[in-house]
């Protein structure tokens with residue numbers, strides 16, 4: 001296969017040599033039946049990645065839902081993802097949170113840790129540092145509730161691993177932009 | 184108001200009227216100006232069929248297979264510029280419709296498909312003839328709906344027409360459970376219907392037009408590369424294309440889907456571009472310094488090897504769909520707009536700048552050299568009829584008439600594109616993006632239903648046409664005098680050609696075994712059958728076909744081993760066309776893996 005760099009194309013091009021970037025996209029949609037299916041179906045049909053996905057209705061009156069998708073791809077692919085999303089009839093807007101300087105991303109995690117003695121004390125101490133709340137406790141376990149950037153949650157889980165990490169439940173990434181304006 | 188006859192109401196007075204879901208379907212179709220629809224009944228659409236029973240203003244063409252209804256609606260749409268409408272029952276009726284829906288999606292054909300669904304309380308229970316129609320068609324339709332409340336039905340129907348016909352057109356599916364068809368609700372007229380999240384951009388931005396004009400003003404080797412978008416944009420777009428060409432003198436090529444937008448008799452017409460396109464068109468695309476893509480999408484059948492695609496040119500891309508921009512080929516100036524709006528802006532801008540017609544004599548001299556290769560030349564008939572000759576005669580004998588051509592898929596399709604010539608848009612109906620064998624015959628039914636007095640010919644292959652043969656019965660029933668002109672080479676010729684090219688002449692399962700006697704078959708359907716295997720008799724028999732007042736199956740026995748040339752082998756660039764003969768080693772390893 002040829003190695004000529006331009007023109008860029010979907011065919012016949014060695015995508016392996018291109019750098020992949022991670023992007024967080026906020027997709028504002030009409031909350032009609034099947035809308036999530038359309039978005040997810042688009043990603044699988046066109047071979048795009050989904051690393052994380054969250055969705056909930058955010059405006060009852062307007063029937064608006066907000067889907068936050070974390071994806072990876074080459075610059076060309078990311079450009080296509082945005083354009084293809086906008087082609088879907090119920091999609092009102094796509095906001096590139098990563099590219100926007102004002103983007104904020106947060107995740108919520110519920111983390112179950114079981115243990116006794118020193119590891120249990122250590123787990124509690126680390127949880128305090130991470131400002132995690134204890135939302136359930138037994139003699140042998142805690143459930144921590146933690147919010148923050150995804151990396152912070154990764155790090156928390158890593159530290160809990162040797163202390164008796166049992167189970168993790170995460171929301172996936174939520175996003176919004178700073179400042180007074182919407183969208 | 185509970186009782187009324189739909190026909191004696193004016194549409195506006197129906198806004199707010201109470202009626203059943205089934206009546207809403209018919210009322211909305213009438214309000215949308217639908218005069219013809221194609222369908223097939225079944226349990227889940229009986230209420231709609233019942234409402235249709237007393238409806239004189241809509242012609243319903245009963246097909247023999249739902250796929251036929253879908254393709255007929257496509258043919259109707261493409262030949263009229265209006266929205267096609269198809270109706271099918273739940274389950275198998277809906278799944279039979281999947282191919283035409285996908286076909287219409289790929290070729291951007293406006294179509295509304297209405298399917299029946301099991302009653303809402305049975306959805307999800309694997310009820311008799313239940314299938315997840317919206318799930319199945321989600322990825323192959325432009326949009327789709329399952330309507331569970333009769334009060335949403337009228338709005339949904341109007342919204343479906345809006346979406347199918349605006350922006351980049353496409354198929355929209357409305358799945359209506361049977362209880363919703365029976366339920367009574369409130370009708371709303373189309374006037375109040377809009378979709379806030381759906382706002383296709385149709386007017387070009389000024390700066391894009393300015394940049395495009397800057398490039399056009401200085402181009403020395405320009406080419407217009409036009410596509411189906413020009414046809415979809417309406418006859419006005421074709422007219423503006425001709426005017427812009429007149430003002431600039433730039434040569435024009437077109438994709439398979441765009442044939443007819445520019446007249447084939449024009450001296451600056453290059454012929455079709457692409458895998459089986461004209462040598463002069465492909466070389467002009469390769470060597471141009473400015474490519475103006477109007478309503479085309481750099482399909483792989485057009486570009487050939489991407490990394491070697493038109494390496495020295497700057498590119499302007501006019502497209503209504505922003506996702507088409509930079510999808511396959513990076514362009515210098517994207518113009519996101521409806522073709523006619525962009526063409527009008529370019530024409531006005533060109534005139535406002537008082538730009539003279541540029542001197543393109545060197546470029547045109549070069550083009551004439553490529554033309555002189557005479558890439559579509561073929562050997563004389565030696566005994567058997569050459570398929571190219573058959574299309575050529577068909578063209579010569581029908582060109583002065585009011586003619587519409589549809590095709591199936593295969594070699595015959597490409598020969599039709601190469602040897603039949605179009606002066607007007609909307610005269611050429613073929614399955615481009617999906618390449619659906621079995622498109623042409625039902626499409627011809629749809630075209631003829633819209634143009635009762637015109638000559639409608641399906642240029643067919645003997646293999647393709649057997650996929651939809653039963654629609655001859657539809658044509659007979661509805662007195663649609665279509666002509667099915669079969670180039671019968673007793674092979675799935677295009678498959679045979681690729682096996683010759685790629686698989687060392689191992690013709691695995693590509694011979695058309697046990698062919699029916701097409702003449703007797705025609706007679707069995709109550710149509711007229713004609714067979715011809717002698718070049719000397721061809722003209723007279725074509726005239727017999729044209730003059731016959733009713734459907735005809737014409738079995739044109741042609742040279743069996745003819746290959747469709749010229750050809751850009753997959754994986755090769757535009758300037759490496761195979762012209763005369765296939766040797767078997769044209770395609771390298773990378774190319775073999777492509778389609």
Ligand SMILES: Cc1ncc(C[n+]2csc(CCOP(=O)(O)OP(=O)(O)O)c2C)c(N)n1
Pocket residue numbers: 591592593594595596618619620621643644645646647648670672674675676677678
């Ligand atoms: C529904 C469908 N199935 C399979 C194919 C693959 N295919 C493309 S051309 C072709 C052969 C067509 O044979 P025929 O209709 O006789 O046309 P010819 O090439 O001989 O002119 C086949 C099988 C297709 N395009 N569509």
Ligand SMILES: [Mg+2]
Pocket residue numbers: 593644645646670671672673674675676
């Ligand atoms: Mg054949």
